[in-house]
Structures are given as structure tokens and as C-alpha cells.
Amino acid sequence: MAAGVAAWLPFARAAAIGWMPVANLPMPVAPTEKSKRQDELIILNVSGRRFQTWRNTLDRYPDTLLGSSEKEFFYNEETKEYFFDRDPDVFRSVLNFYRTGKLHYPRYECISSYDEELAFFGIVPEIIGDCCYEEYKDRKRENAERLMDDQEDNKDAKLPNMTFRETMWRAFENPHTSTMALVFYYVTGFFIAVSVITNVVETVPCGSAPNQKEVPCGERYTVAFFCMDTACVMIFTVEYLMRLFAAPSRYRFMRSVMSIIDVVAILPYYIGLVMTDNEDVSGAFVTLRVFRVFRIFKFSRHSQGLRILGYTLKSCASELGFLLFSLTMAIIIFATVMFYAEKGSSSSKFTSIPASFWYTIVTMTTLGYGDMVPKTIAGKIFGSICSLSGVLVIALPVPVIVSNFSRIYHQNQRADKRRAQKKARLARIRISKTGSSNAFLHSKRNGLFNEALDSTEEEQRLSKSTSLLESQHHHLLHCLEKTTNHEFVDEQYYQQSYLDAGLQNYPSRSPSLSSQDGMTGTCCTRRSKKHHTPLPNASAATHMQPLTHTHTHQQGLQELSTIHIQPLSTSRSSLNMRVDEPAPLNCQSSQITTAIISIPTPPVTTPEGDAHLPAGPAHQNVVKVSAL
């Protein structure tokens, strides 16, 4: 029903006769339609496939290409049809939108080609119906992630003027960027490993003197271990301070997880230094040494998989929470039951409910140590129920966590694969680009040569062998050279002149590839300005005004896409933001129906206050008549 609210407008107007007898004031004049057009069929020829529809169907959405006078640009006089050189398959969905009011996203279409077609025809993708919207959004997100990954790789490229601090930070974050960073990376990794092993070996009982009991190595070789520990902590401290210095936002760095791990890893040592061998605090001192094991978490900077695991656990926090909660509930219930069931039996280990917790946990996780077993029949029955339910409760949230982990892991893998493939792709693209640019340089040299000498007939014929398109393209590049007062050179010469390959003033564009970057970029921004600027900025407004005026056959057409009566600006661009703006007041329709009603206001009364407009519908000034 979404499409046709415009179709019901004549009915609503006719029904307004019901207000006439009770009205206190005289009614305003109704707008007259200058040309009473009968409904007619129009033919839309999209790349050879002919679609036919009523003109009024297209007029339903006046702020799209087909609904406005913009389509007149595509009118073909000889064949009396509108010709669009676009994809006919996607056009089907577009035309169905006009017919039914619902925009569907066909699953087999590539998301970016679909987006491009929508942008061409002036349709905002947010109108996509609920049936297809989720699919559309998912695909779009995937695509965006893909592009974002590519962009992130570009960010690794070194910017020309980075301060020492920025260079250091970049080196810390991406060890692959320079050899120094790599060396640092491996050194810290090595020392983390050494530190962890030291902690472990410290507790192993070494060979002992024959008359003494076994002592752990730590107490035997105290000095050695102390030196090792000191060295590691030195390295870690230096590393932490360097990171702190290099961080762009120190406060944010200090709050990050990795830095907290760093701090926790090195603090015990310093606290131990500060505290003397005081009897009271030695117990606490021993506890602190436990924290040294956190140094192993420092490895997560070095291991991608570990980071993914941590990220997965964080993202599955709700499932984990649920698991914990349900387990706790079950433990308490079963522990209570077991306690009371075993209360009767003599010498039972189930001395209290907390004591039964241990039994319950061991049973539910199907460990079954056997140090506590029920002896009564009731106890055994409940024990078996306990173990069965334990299997269920634990098995439930686990697949969710597993699937999350798998998804994130595969995403990362895909990112790595794409990075690897990208190098090959870029190499191939570069080869094809250099082909055309070489042609240009070649012809330029020939051209210069020609200019230098009086060209003979042969040379002229030779130079004419390049096609018209090529010569025009070369001329264009030549003009660019003249404009910027720089010249195109080939790669070797360039690399000889400049050591750093980062500076790219090499605009090599083959005709086929330039069109996608340059023109659609600007076109899309232009169109996106048209559709997405919330406020009519000066350029957009001036841009849109002529369109607005040429489009309508009445002046000052203020178009609304939904029936939100926006009292403000008359610029087309702002009103196309309809889908995101909340309904001003109590709006009955919760779904965004994209019926288009053009409610032209007289040009004089532009910023009419919000208050006057509610009176508008009651005395409809002008309504573009779309006959049913």
C-alpha cells in the first residue's frame, strides 16, 4: 500500500467537502492544473529492453530521475522513447518500485552495481522494503569492511612529514614497516619468553645437596634469577616508556588493555624492590609474584590469534554471562538437593551446602573426580540428574561462542588473503596503466621530435597511426602538463631523480580506468550532496534551484517525499533527507511510505512557521493532481 498514498489524494480532497458546511471561514482557491493530461503510456528503453508504464506511475515520486523532468534529457526524438544506457536487470527493480512502492534488493546482484543504479535513478536505498533490507545492509557492511581493510593498508604508507614521535608510534604498531621496528619486535618477544620461562623454572626443584631437602632452583641460584628478572623488567620498562612517549593520545594509551597488562607485568618487581624483607608483608609479596605470569599476555601484541580470541570473548560476553548465570543457578539448586539427600547417611562428605558445591561443579562438568560420592539412593538419583543436566547447560552457549570465533577468525583470514592478492592485482593494473602512459610518453617524444624538425610525410603518417581517441587523450594530458607546469616522465627516470618512491605525481590514467575514479567520484558527491545534505548549503541550493524550477510546471514546488509536512526550505536536497528525519509530531504511519506528494507553496511564504502549516492541509493551497 505504500506507493499509492498519492493516488488517494484526490479522494481525500473530495472527502474534504465534508468540512465545508461547518467551516467558519471561506476556503482558499483550489489550484488549477494548466494542462489536463490524460494518462498515457511511456516507453522506457533500457539498453534495448523496452519497459512500458503509465506516465502517472512514474510521477508518483517526483524527486527521482524518472519522476521528474530530468528524464527529458534522455528522450529520443526519433523513436519517441526514453533511452537509458544502463543495466536492464536492475532497472526491473527500479521500475517495480514505482509500480508497487516497495524497493526490493535482488540477491544475485552485486551490491555496488545496485547502489550505482539507485544513485543514477535518484532513489535513496533506505527505502528498501523490510523483506530485503536486512540482506542489503549485511552485504553493504561486508563490502564496506572489505573496502575499509584495503584503506587500512593504505594507511600504512608513510606520510612524508612525520615527526619522530609519529614514526616511533607507527613502528610500534606495525612492526613490518621498518627493520628497526622488526628488530625491536623480536627482541621484546624474546625477552617475554625468557621472563616467562624464568618464572616457571624458578619453582622447579633443582638438584640438592645430599643432606638437605630439595630446594627449588629459585632459592638455589637466587642471584642468577634476580639478574634475569631485572634485565627483563628493564627491557619492559623501557618499552613501556617509549610507547607512552610515542602515543598520539597518552591518556587513551594508558587506558588501553595492552598498557594495563604491561603495567601489571612490571609492577611486582618494583613493589618488591621497595618493600624490604618485612615479615608482615612477605605474604603479600609472594602473592605479587603471581602477577608476573601476566607477562605472558604481552604476547598478544605478537599473536593475531590471541587477539582474536580475546576479541571473541569480549563479543560473546552476553553468552558467557548467560552460561555463568545458569551454571550458578544449577549449582546452587543441586548442591542444596544433594546436601539434604545425603544428610541422612553417616560419614558423608557433604558436610554443608558450600561443601556440596564442589561435588556439583565436578559432576556438572562431567569431571567426576570421585573424591565425593553420594551414598544414599536419593543422592545417587539426584546425582545422575545433576550430571545429565550439566551436559545440557554447558553445551548450549558453547556453539554460539564457537561460531562467533569462527566468523571473526575467518574474517581475519580473508583480510590477510585479500592483502596478499592485492599485491598481485595492483601489479597487473599497473602494467596495463603503464602501457597507456608509455604510449603517451612515446607519442610525446615523437611529437616533440616532430616539433623540433620539419616533419616529413612519413613521420606524420606514423604519428597519425594513433587513434583519434588516443590523440585526444594525449592532448588532454598535455594540457594538464601545461596547466601544472610539470611534466610526465617515465618510471626509471623518475626513480633516478627521487630516491623516495612515495611521491606520486604520476597521474597515469588509462581511459577506461579513469572514468571510474574521477567522474563517478565527483558525480557521486554531487548526487550525494543532492540527497544527503541535511541543510541546504549554498552550493547545493544554488545547484538545485534551477532543477527545481525547470521540473515543475507550477512555481515554487515544494516536494515532500513522505507526508511529513516540512515547513522549511524549498530546496529539493534537504527534503530528500526525509527518511532519516523523525516525524515532527504524532505521525500515525510508522513505516516510511515513500509516497510523494508535492505540496507547492507560494514562493512568497517560504519560512512559514510550523504553526501555520497544520492549517495547510485543511485548506489545501495547491496540490499537484495525480489522477488515479
Add this chain to the structure above:
Amino acid sequence: GKDPNPIGQTEGSKWQKPRLSRKSLMKCCLVKWIIASTTQQGPGKDSSDSDLELSMVRHQPEGLEQLQAQTQFTRKELQSLYRGFKNECPSGLVDEETFKTIYSQFFPQGDATTYAHFLFNAFDMDRNGSIRFEDFVLGLSVLLRGSVTEKLRWAFNLYDINKDGYITKEEMLAIMTSIYDMMGRCTLPSVRDDSPFEHVEKFFQKMDRNRDGVVTIDEFIETCQKDESIMASMQLFENVI
């Protein structure tokens, strides 16, 4: 219980063992209950069923010639009207909820449902809960192509909620409140609680000649015909289609 063999019902003869035939089984209360519950003919599903029926029932309008005869639209106009109508309501019927939704979309600031309800009743002439194309087009024909008297009659029909031929103050108040509801809260000057009531008072002062508290059709038409602005406004929407 089981039906005893009819042959065995002769008096005094040997009692014959009742046979377990299908017919006799059907008479057993337990069996009947089981069958009833499994074939899902409980009373609870009436409302959803009726919804299903409404959407599955398709209504075909009368022929074009008949509608041409009954209304004052040309053939082409009827064609384009039907195309629009059918596009919106593929089943050929509009029920009240859909009607309210559609009408409310024209008045986003206020609440148009009450007025839409009255409008629906005015269009649904045979009061069967849904508007067919014939009702739709007949109503539109009166509103757009009818004489002023016919239009006034239609308006009277709208105001007369219980269709008894008299407009009482309560009916008028209901209509007026619904119209003011469509304005919403944010108006200038703002709608006061007694605005509808005052408006009704003014209306009755103008219309009710014999001060009997109700307005009849004749009073209504007579008063309106004397009022210039009302007569002018009736011609307002001549060229909507």
C-alpha cells in the same frame, strides 16, 4: 453409548451384542469430542479467520457500463480510477483499518482516525465493513460531479452518525472533535478543549431554525443554500479528477 443392533431391538428377543460399526462410533460422545478437537473448529480462531477471508476474498466490480450508468464519470476516468484503486487494494476491498491508515497519512500532525471512521461509514453504504470499488466510485461521483444539493446531502449523511435523519448536538460534537483532532496539538492559536463545543454551538445557531435541538436535512440544505461561502466552497473540488 453404542447403538445396539437395530435388528436386535425387537422386544423380547435375544439381546444381541452391539456391533462396533462406524455409524455407532460416531454417536459416541467421546469420539465426537476427539474429532472436534482435532479438526480445529474451535471458536477461538474466528477473528483471524475473518482476516484471512477478507484478504482471500476477491471482489470484482460491476462492469464498466453499469458504473458509467450509475456515476457521472467518463469511461476513461473510471478506468484510471479503477487502476489506482486496484493498485492499492489488490483484493478489491478496503477495510476500515486500512482506510484509517491511508487517511491518517495525509494528516501527520494530528489524529485522523476518528474522522476516518466517520468517513468510512459515509462511504460504506451497505454497512458491510468494507468499501468496494462501487461504493468508492459512487461516493466520488457525488462529491466531484454531483449537484450542490447532492453534495449537501452527502455531507448531511456524514454528520448524521446513526443515520436517523437528524443531526443532534452530540453527533455534531463528535464530528467536530474528530476534525479538531486532525489538527493536532501544535496549532496557532492552540486548540482549546472547548473549541469544538463552541464551533458546534455556532453551527447549531446557524442551522437549527426551529430551535428543537436537532438539525434536519431540510433545515440543513436550506441554510446552506442561503450561505454564499458554503455554496462557493462546494464547487471547490470540481476538477480534482
